Amino acid sequence: MRALASIFAATAYLSLSAIPATAQDGARDGEGTWITLGTGAGPVTSSTRSQPANLLRFGGHDYLVDVGDGTAGQSGKAGVQTKAIDAIFISHLHFDHTAGLTGILGLRFQTSAGDPLTIYGPPETQQLVDGILAGMEPGATANYGVAGAAPVDHRSGIRVVEMRDGDSVDVDGMTVTVRENSHYSFPVGSELAARFESLSYRFDLPGRSIVYTGDTGPSDAVEELASGADLLVVEMMDIPLTIERMIAANPGIPEAVSQAMQSHLSEHHLSPTQVGELATRAGVGSVVVTHFSGWEKNQPGHMRYLQEIAAAYDGPFLIADDMDSF
Amino acid sequence: MRALASIFAATAYLSLSAIPATAQDGARDGEGTWITLGTGAGPVTSSTRSQPANLLRFGGHDYLVDVGDGTAGQSGKAGVQTKAIDAIFISHLHFDHTAGLTGILGLRFQTSAGDPLTIYGPPETQQLVDGILAGMEPGATANYGVAGAAPVDHRSGIRVVEMRDGDSVDVDGMTVTVRENSHYSFPVGSELAARFESLSYRFDLPGRSIVYTGDTGPSDAVEELASGADLLVVEMMDIPLTIERMIAANPGIPEAVSQAMQSHLSEHHLSPTQVGELATRAGVGSVVVTHFSGWEKNQPGHMRYLQEIAAAYDGPFLIADDMDSF
Numbered sequence: 001m002r003a004l005a006s007i008f009a010a011t012a013y014l015s016l017s018a019i020p021a022t023a024q025d026g027a028r029d030g031e032g033t034w035i036t037l038g039t040g041a042g043p044v045t046s047s048t049r050s051q052p053a054n055l056l057r058f059g060g061h062d063y064l065v066d067v068g069d070g071t072a073g074q075s076g077k078a079g080v081q082t083k084a085i086d087a088i089f090i091s092h093l094h095f096d097h098t099a100g101l102t103g104i105l106g107l108r109f110q111t112s113a114g115d116p117l118t119i120y121g122p123p124e125t126q127q128l129v130d131g132i133l134a135g136m137e138p139g140a141t142a143n144y145g146v147a148g149a150a151p152v153d154h155r156s157g158i159r160v161v162e163m164r165d166g167d168s169v170d171v172d173g174m175t176v177t178v179r180e181n182s183h184y185s186f187p188v189g190s191e192l193a194a195r196f197e198s199l200s201y202r203f204d205l206p207g208r209s210i211v212y213t214g215d216t217g218p219s220d221a222v223e224e225l226a227s228g229a230d231l232l233v234v235e236m237m238d239i240p241l242t243i244e245r246m247i248a249a250n251p252g253i254p255e256a257v258s259q260a261m262q263s264h265l266s267e268h269h270l271s272p273t274q275v276g277e278l279a280t281r282a283g284v285g286s287v288v289v290t291h292f293s294g295w296e297k298n299q300p301g302h303m304r305y306l307q308e309i310a311a312a313y314d315g316p317f318l319i320a321d322d323m324d325s326f
Numbered sequence: 327m328r329a330l331a332s333i334f335a336a337t338a339y340l341s342l343s344a345i346p347a348t349a350q351d352g353a354r355d356g357e358g359t360w361i362t363l364g365t366g367a368g369p370v371t372s373s374t375r376s377q378p379a380n381l382l383r384f385g386g387h388d389y390l391v392d393v394g395d396g397t398a399g400q401s402g403k404a405g406v407q408t409k410a411i412d413a414i415f416i417s418h419l420h421f422d423h424t425a426g427l428t429g430i431l432g433l434r435f436q437t438s439a440g441d442p443l444t445i446y447g448p449p450e451t452q453q454l455v456d457g458i459l460a461g462m463e464p465g466a467t468a469n470y471g472v473a474g475a476a477p478v479d480h481r482s483g484i485r486v487v488e489m490r491d492g493d494s495v496d497v498d499g500m501t502v503t504v505r506e507n508s509h510y511s512f513p514v515g516s517e518l519a520a521r522f523e524s525l526s527y528r529f530d531l532p533g534r535s536i537v538y539t540g541d542t543g544p545s546d547a548v549e550e551l552a553s554g555a556d557l558l559v560v561e562m563m564d565i566p567l568t569i570e571r572m573i574a575a576n577p578g579i580p581e582a583v584s585q586a587m588q589s590h591l592s593e594h595h596l597s598p599t600q601v602g603e604l605a606t607r608a609g610v611g612s613v614v615v616t617h618f619s620g621w622e623k624n625q626p627g628h629m630r631y632l633q634e635i636a637a638a639y640d641g642p643f644l645i646a647d648d649m650d651s652f
Contacts, residue, residue: 043436045402051429069429070396076371081575093465095432102428102458103377103395106421110369112579112587124464131461132428138450139419142522144590145510150582184471196468249407250438256476257438264470 030207032058032174034233034288036320037074038066041237041293042096044249050074050322052097052291054212054233058205061086061172064104065201065212071100072107077323083113087171090121091214092183092198093128102132109140109154116157120169120176122197126160133158164197165221175204179225181216183268200225211284215291217268218278226282231326234278234287236319237269238294238305272305276312287317288326356533358384358500360559360614362646363400364392367563367619368422370575376400376648378423378617380538380559384531387412387498390430391527391538397426398433403649409439413497416447417540418509418524419454428458435466435480442483446495446502448523452486459484490523491547501530505551507542509594526551537610541617543594544604552608557652560604560613562645563595564620564631598631602638613643614652 034056040049051068055078062080064071067090072082082104091097101119108117119129133155140154161169165180183198200222203210211226212233226232243265247258270278279287287309295301297319309317320326360382366375377394381404388406390397393416398408408430417423427445434443445455459481466480487495491506509524526548529536537552538559552558569591573584596604605613613635621627623645635643646652 043408043433045398045407045433047403047405050396050399069426069433070376070399072371072395072425073376074396077373079373081371082369093468095429095436095462095465098465099398099426099429099432100395103421103425106425107369107371107395110421112576112583114578127464128461131457131459131463133457134460135454135457136421137457138453138522139421139424142419142510142518144586145512145522145524145594146586146589147511147513147516149586152583184468185473186471187473190473192468196464196471198471252440253438257478260470260472260475261438263472268471 030059030205032056032203032205032208032210034210034231034326035078036233036288036290036322036324036326037064037071037078038068039290039292039320039322039324041235041242041291042068042094044245044293048296048322049292051100053100054290055080056203056210058174059172063171064088066091066097066214067100067104068096069099069103072103074322081111082107083111083115085117086115087118087120089176089201090119090125091201091212092122093124093196094215097214098128101128102135105129105132105154105158106136106139109136109152114157116159118159118161118171120161120163120171122199123162123164123195125162129158129160163199165199173206177202177204177225179219179221181214181222182219183215183217185217185267202226202229211282213270213278215269217270218274223278223282226278226284228283230285232279232282232284232287234275234289235270235291236272236275236289236294236305237265237291238301239265239269239271241295241301242293272308273312276309279309279313279315279317284315286315287313288324289317289319292319356385356531358382358529358531358534358536360536360557360652361404362559362614362616362648362650362652363390363397363404364394365616365618365646365648365650367561367568367617368394368420370571370619374622374648375618377426379426380616381406382529382536384500385498389497390414392417392423392540393426393430394422395425395429398429400648407437408433409437409441411443412441413444413446415502415527416445416451417527417538418448419450419522420541423540424454427454428461431455431458431480431484432462432465435462435478440483442485444485444487444497446487446489446497448525449488449490449521451488455484455486489525491525499532503528503530503551505545505547507540507548508545509541509543511543511593528552528555537608539596539604541595543596544600549604549608552604552610554609556611558605558608558610558613560601560615561596561617562598562601562615562620562631563591563617564627565591565595565597567621567627568619598634599638602635605635605639605641605643610641612641613639614650615643615645618645
């Protein structure tokens with residue numbers, strides 16, 4: 001379903017309006033709907049963009065893809081209560097992508113969610129969930145504070161499935177495949193490299209394939225994963241500006257920490273040009289940019305991002321806002 | 327600083343507009359500013375109101391008072407990053423009031439917050455925080471995924487102070503006092519009654535006294551705590567409507583659970599009339615209603631709430647929206 005590619009690369013993004021309209025109509029079975037609940041790049045909070053989170057709706061099911069702080073509230077705006085969530089997919093363990101999990105688990109408990117919930121994530125997701133559940137113990141025991149109320153097990157129905165590079169799983173008729181991306185760069189063979197993986201996800205629905213990069217730098221594995229996908233939901237940052245802002249916001253930061261953060265931002269994220277290059281090499285049908293950090297639409301520097309993507313990719317794309325639907 | 331009390335009780339709420347203007351100006355030293363970050367009643371999420379959370383700004387410090395899901399993002403809208411938070415006050419361990427704590431701790435870590443953070447809360451707050459910190463272990467160990475980066479202790483500087491009925495503590499020149507309210511009603515002498523307390527807070531600033539009820543039913547202790555306060559920030563629900571919605575949203579809920587939730591909603595929360603009665607008995611100067619569940623401003627049933635409060639209290643009041651400032 002590759003859309004009409006404009007020969008005028010610099011204006012290609014203008015044609016993207018066709019994409020959300022199709023999905024919002026919900027007319028085509030099996031395509032599902034992808035809603036960008038939170039499009040900001042964490043961990044700095046923004047007045048206009050919620051922390052990273054997405055909602056995938058397909059076949060009567062509701063799935064979260066990353067769960068930054070505020071995911072429960074953003075889901076509520078999409079008309080989906082926490083108890084309706086069927087599964088959660090976590091890309092990596094940075095807290096800007098996971099902190100909202102506590103709200104999902106807690107509010108599900110308080111609203112007497114009966115259905116099981118499976119949490120898919122990278123290695124050590126189990127420990128994340130175990131910690132949250134341990135912290136919930138007092139609140140769950142006190143529960144509604146009613147005399148004589150029967151105890152409720154807040155761990156009931158919560159299942160974790162840890163995934164590693166190349167793993168694939170069927171979820172309600174959707175094939176979900178992960179690859180390890182380049183958001184972490186621990187030395188090959190090191191203990192940390194063995195323990196941790198940052199994942200990108202591919203969701204093969206009956207009528208559409210959607211790839212979500214999570215956070216990543218340039219990565220052959222992600223290009224392979226995204227090959228021929230209908231929709232690429234991709235992270236992007238204005239990396240020099242983000243470094244500049246990070247330094248300005250942390251005047252007293254130790255030099256070693258500052259250097260580590262600069263390395264991280266430079267090597268573990270995608271610039272607009274790299275987004276376009278990834279989309280072209282993978283041959284995807286359309287691109288939705290999220291995890292955005294940079295000049296906003298009403299600021300002078302914004303159009304440059306669109307120009308840089310369009311110079312490297314001649315398909316349709318846009319930079320998503322919170323609550324956009326595709 | 328009791329404001330002009332209208333003799334026309336039914337229209338008294340109209341005079342409240344003077345309150346936020348004064349506080350927003352920030353002209354009077356020692357009064358601080360109270361910002362309602364999240365005014366919805368959890369655990370059901372709303373498209374217009376974030377989960378319970380407040381920001382108290384005083385003397386160059388930023389404090390959170392309850393931390394529902396989305397608190398980090400709402401704080402960002404107020405221009406306050408998570409690393410700037412000096413202390414957190416938690417009223418009780420229901421997850422709609424605590425789930426955002428994970429985001430505050432996580433995003434502070436990721437933004438290299440150097441200053442300590444004290445978390446004040448009811449008994450067993452330590453276990454809540456310990457669980458969250460245990461869950462953060464993998465993410466903090468992977469950290470930014472940079473080869474050779476020095477490990478950072480994500481527990482460093484995080485301190486918990488558990489408080490019980492009648493406790494008082496000085497925080498940066500502000501006296502903070504708590505009373506146990508009636509949000510829980512475990513049998514006197516039971517193990518659960520000994521373990522758990524739901525707290526209301528009084529903040530005595532040099533120039534203003536602010537009482538935050540948290541969640542509570544009618545309570546002599548809260549009336550005492552609020553006695554003569556300049557500002558009462560009080561929970562309120564349309565209890566019959568909330569029960570009706572709860573039943574409608576849970577068609578298959580076991581009868582015992584339904585009964586427990588109905589008892590909880592009826593006895594552990596305040597109706598509009600009860601809000602007015604509390605305000606009058608305590609003799610407070612003004613009232614800000616939060617933790618709202620009911621018909622919204624543009625819906626027919628809303629004005630009745632104002633009428634019922636005004637019939638019981640002749641001072642100024644309003645039902646706050648998210649991000650209101652007092």
